Amino acid sequence: MAAAEPRPSVIVSHVDIVYTVFAKGGSGRSGGRRGVREVHAVKDVSFVANHGESIGIIGRNGSGKSTLLRAVAGLVPPTRGEVWADGTPSLLGVNAVLVRQLSGARNIYIGAQALGLSKAQVDDIYDEIVEFSGIGDAIHYPMSTYSSGMAARLRFAISTAAVPPVLVIDEALATGDAHFRAKSQERIEALRDQAGTVFLVSHSAATIRAMCDRAMWLDGGTLLMDGPVDDVVDAYAAAAERSLGKAAPREPEVPGVERWAGDTRYHTSALVSRQGTPGRRDTVLLASGADLPLALSAVPAAARVGAPVLLTSPGRLMPVTRKELTRLEARRVLLLGGTDVLAEDVADGVREAGFEVERVDGEDTVTTSLALHATDEGEAGVDAVYLVPGEDAQAALTAVLTAQEEDGRVLLVDPEGPTARHEEVLRRLAPRRLVVVADDRTLSDDVVEALAGLAAGGAERLLAPTPVQAAADAAARFDPARVGEVFVASGAAESVSDAVAGAAVADLADAPLLLVDRDEVPAATHTELERLRPSHVVVLGGPMAVTPSVRQALAGYLGGEEPERTEDDLDL
Amino acid sequence: MSSATPEAALSLEDARALARRHGLASLSGRPGLRGYLAELWRRRQFVVTLSAAQSAAQYEKHRLGQLWSLLNPMLLIVSYFLVFGLLLRTNRGVENFIAFLSIGVVLFGVTASVISSGAKAITNNLGLVRALRFPRAALPVSVALSQLYTSWPAFALLVVLTPLTGEPFTWHWLLFPLAVALQFVQLTGIALVAARVVNASRDLANFIPLIVRLMRYTSGVFFSISVFADRFPPLVGDVLLNQPFALQLELGRQALLAEHPLALHSWLMGLGWAVGLLALGVVVFWRGEGTYGRG
Structure with missing residues (x-):
């Protein structure tokens, strides 16, 4: 290294983050309120990040990666310890929406000014942001009409246009097509050249190797390792392999109570499919692990035709998923969503593995859910259709569990309410009942009333049962x-x-x-x-x-x- | 490049010294009140942009657009006049009841909308809160400001309607903008408190409409408090007359109506409420910084 002392951009010193979680009611006995519980998400983490570094963060689900990054971005104050940063860090999350009901253009001004730019500065870079995001004229439409991919691209363009001294990216690069990914990688490189610091969380070791020079490995909230990217990723991969070989090495075996778990949601999904659906399956549904409400909404329809639902990364076909597809000897693989939901790289991966690919096309999760049910082969007249807000995974879970009891289907819907296509699909499904799984702040009473005519038994609201109760x-x-x-x-x-x-x-x-x-x-x-x-x-x-x-x-x-x-x- | 965890040895004191040497700012905890207000002031353009956007979005989905911010108070004035002026006759002791009622309906309408949308300023903007770091007070403040933008047609309505009911133009009219300004300062303070409360417990959001309704019926929107106040002990009457919501309407009426003569003590009281409530709101909200949008 050169003699000059590296210039730190972020200092994290002995940070602990303890969340207080209010356990939801419903499961409480005799109506009593459940207690307040603490989750120790990050434990005594310290590091110094320097200007010009790009740092990958790896670790299993729930290891505290996202929580740590939110602390680095100044969004979650640490319970103990302290975080210092150069300027205001910018966080780029998966759920890349700022103010849904406003146009992309207005969101550019809001986002960039919240990051500390003046109006004149935003005026100067406005065109560049629009061009980079590749959104075109849609920039004048409300963001609620955007697909998740479009929204992510716009957020990325806004977050990076200001040349933030510290950029924090949480899995967001997985969305978007290959072209946009290449553009964004270029921009991250440029940011580092301008002495910025980039933090990146990704499930993909390859992405981290390609984009980072340093990596940190978190496990159970503790920083296990911090060093050059290849060393850390190799060590992580080796550990992951070890724990795959021996089932749960640290946990005592419990006779009669088996555990099926993988290192990531994709591993868990593949493992559960392998153990739970022995034998071959004609059709397999492949869904993005980044859009869980969509994956959930497909479960009842998939179960009707005996198709397993597998999760993969929105950006590529995970090797473990590919292995499971091969084991299932699937005749055809249905990709849930258009290229904004599951990138073309995923389809290519499935084809390379020798399967026939069909896409259930939709530019976002709601239209995809509609497209899936537009081809539903269920005979006319299902028992019930559940309408679920497109971003509410817990509501989707409640609906899926409740729909199990009968011949039910789950459709996603935007907060603006059902569209003409919803009506079309609902006419096809001809449900006896319609159930709206959202409170009146999310979907108004008018929406419920408007829907009543589409089902023989009318429309009703399903409120409050937590997923636990529904199950x-x-x-x-x-x-x-x-x-x-x-x-x-x-x-x-x-x-x-x-x-x-x-x-x-x-x-x-x-x-x-x-x-x-x-x-x-x-x-x-x-x-x-x-x-x-x-x-x-x-x-x-x-x-x-x-x-x-x-x-x-x-x-x-x-x-x-x-x-x-x-x-x-x-x-x- | 970094070797494996040399920083682990860094104590909190050493880390603090390193941060100071390189001019890094602490992200932990909340800043001091003065620093917080300075930061908020630096983001004033952001606040203005956000409030303009919010007020534009409010009527965007309606075909008649912002015309509704004129039609709504007009229709409300008509229906209140039918109910309270003609049916219930709460116009006792009021000479120009139409102008009296119009001022009450318009000004209280602003109060109601600032409080109810201000209370949801954090919970309705979680997308922003979770993605970007900025002083969260910007949200309730911009909500109050956006209601000011949205309400100008209604204020214009008052200025046009009042002379039509036979009120003379006087220099008092110049005080009307001041009355509106004091009202907004007060409401911003209340919105700050409400936003923190609702963020802490969404259940409490259910009380907001109740409180607003209670205030609507006790603050003299459609009847003259001073006429009814005689029935109560003097203390109760004073409280009814001088509570901030009633006073807001009184200041507006003193500016526009001849039968409400200017009274200096009303304006001083209004100023006191505005400064006091804003200070209270800022401090209460600031103390909760760091808890907004968690979980």
């Missing part, structure tokens, strides 16, 4: 005498990806799926497990999603024995 209600239809296996996943928002895999498999296996909290069995699930007394339980997701102690507790519900109930008595 327990749906499981009530199972006869304990005939239930052997029960699937259990976490009902927490950050673990919805495990529940997606679970919902798909449980539907195909005709087995109940119940949800638990990260570190306890909620009352509704407890009651249902006591009734069902399964002979075998499968926990979906790693120990960060469902703790070893919950897995241990689940053993107590296995056939015949009196279950140990301790956690629930600890209500605050």
Whole structure:
């Protein structure tokens, strides 16, 4: 290294971040409020980032990557320790929307001025932002009409146009086509040349190797390793391989309670499919792991035709997903979404692996969900159609679980309400009931009323049942005498990806799926497990999603024995 | 390049010294009140842009557009006149009831919309809050400002309507903008408090419409408080007359109506409420900085 001392741009010193989570009601006993729980997401992390560095952050799901980055961007104050930065860092997240109801043009001004630019400065770079984003005339339409890819491109253009001293990117580069990815890589290079610092979280080791010179490995909130990118990524890959070879090395085995978990949501999805749907399948649905509500909404329709739902990265076909496709000997692979949802690289990957690719085309998640159901082969007249806000994964999960009980379908809808295409698809499906899974602030009463004419039984609102409650209600239809296996996943928002895999498999296996909290069995699930007394339980997701102690507790519900109930008595 | 974790050894004090040496700013915790206000002032263009955008969006979906910000108060004045002027006869002791009622309806309409949208300033803008770092007070302030933009046709309506009901033009009219300004300063303070409260517990958002309705019926929108106040003990009457919402309407009426003579103490009281509520709002909101949009 040169003699000059490197100039730091971000200093993170002994940072701890503890989240306070209000456990939702519904699972509380006798209407009592659940306690406040603390999640220790980041533990004593320290590092110094320098100007001109680009730093990749790797780690498993729930290892604290995103939380740490939000602290670096100044969006989450640390509980202990301190963060210093040069100027105002800019965070580029996956859900790249600023003010949905406003046009892209207005969002450019709002976003860039919030980053500290003056109006005159924005005037100067406005054209460049529009051109870079490649959005064209749509810049004058509200952002709510944008696809997730368009929105991500615009956000990227805004965040980087100001030449932020520190740019934080959380998985956002996965969206967009190859051309845009190349452009954005170029821009990140330019930013580093201008002595900026870039932080990048990605599931893809290849992306991190290509774009970063330094990497940090987080596990369970602790910084395990920090160094040159190849060293860290190699060590991470080696560890990931080891833990794949031996199932859960650190966790004691619990007889009768199996755990199916991979290192990432993609690994978990592939593993669950391998274990849960033995034998070949004609059709496989491939969905983006970055758009979980969409993946969920496809589950009931997929189950009708016996198709598993696999998650992959929106940018490319994950090797583990490809392996699972090969095992399933799929005749055709349905890609859920247009190129803005799943890049063409994914389709290329599937074709290279020797499968026939069909796209359920849609420029965003809502239109894709419509397109999927426009080809639904269900005979006329399904029992119910559930309308779910396009960004609400928990509502989608609730709907999917409730729809299991009957011949139901789940459609995504924008906050603006259903479009003419919704009506068209609803006429085709001819549901007996319509259920809106959103409160009146998200979808107004007018929308519900307008929909009433489209179903024989009218339209209604499904409020409040948490996914946990919905899962327990749906499981009530199972006869304990005939239930052997029960699937259990976490009902927490950050673990919805495990529940997606679970919902798909449980539907195909005709087995109940119940949800638990990260570190306890909620009352509704407890009651249902006591009734069902399964002979075998499968926990979906790693120990960060469902703790070893919950897995241990689940053993107590296995056939015949009196279950140990301790956690629930600890209500605050 | 960086070798493996040399920084781990850095103590908090050493890290602080390193940060100071290189002029890095702390992102942890909230800044001091003065620094916070300075930062907010630096983002004033952002606040203006955001409020202009919000007010444009408010009526964008309606075919008649901003005409509604004129039609809404007009229709409301007509219906209030039918109910309270003709049916319930709450116009006792008021000579020019139409002008009296119009000022009440328009000014209180602004109050209601600032409070109800101000309360949701954080929760409705989570996209911004989660993506960008800026003083969060910019959001409630811009919401209040955007209502000022949206309301100008309604204010214009008052200025046109009042002389039509036979009120003479006097120099008092020059005080009307001051009355509006004081009202907005007060409301900004209230919006700041409400935004923090609703962010802390969304359940409390359900009380906002209730409080607004209560204020609508007790602040003399469609009846003269001073006429009714005689029935109560003097203390209750004073409170009813001088609470900020009633006072806002009184200042507007003193500026525009001949039967409401100017009273210096009303204006001093209005100024006191404006400064006091704004200061309260700023401090309450600032103390919650760092909690907005979490989880």
